[in-house]
Amino acid sequence: MLSLLVVLAIFQASYGCSSDSFTVTSYTTTNLPLATETAILVEFTADCPDTKLSAVIGGEILPVYSTNDGHMVTLVKEHSALPASSYSVDFYDEAGISAYKNHAKDGAVEAPAPVHSVSVNHPGVSKEGLPIRLSSLSWWHHFLFGGELTASRLKISE
Secondary structure, eight states: OHHHHHHHHHHHHHHSOOGGGEEEEEEEOOBGGGOSSEEEEEEEEEOOTTOOOEEEETTEEEEOEEETTEEEEEEEEOGGGSOSEEEEEEEEOHHHHHHHHHHHHHSSSOOOOOSEEEEEEEOOOBOTTHHHHHHHHHHHHIIIIIHHHHHHHHHHHO
């Protein structure tokens, strides 16, 4: 009986998900003229076989999607809802996310520890490039409509 418990413990440990098994890369939206919303994207690989993961960013529970190269989670909101800051991304397995939901609902239950946690630095969106775009638009407007006005004035004065 004891040997069966040892085998089950080894089996569980080999199929569990540990924080050491994560390799993370993150991206955020930084250019305001090219985007209407801010996105936080976290791609990662993890040695968590047959484990469904979920993520929590800023208290919002998000699904983790499987890709050919690993996993990813993304959060997209208005620029004002995701200002420049460091955001904590907590990863939970099925039991952990269930405990997190109970904690969020009741508050009396102690918050569970995530399987892995990573900090994503979002520098905010840059308005760089906006003056160039506005001056190009002004030039284009003058080119299209300014030329026609000049031509029509010349016809009137004849």
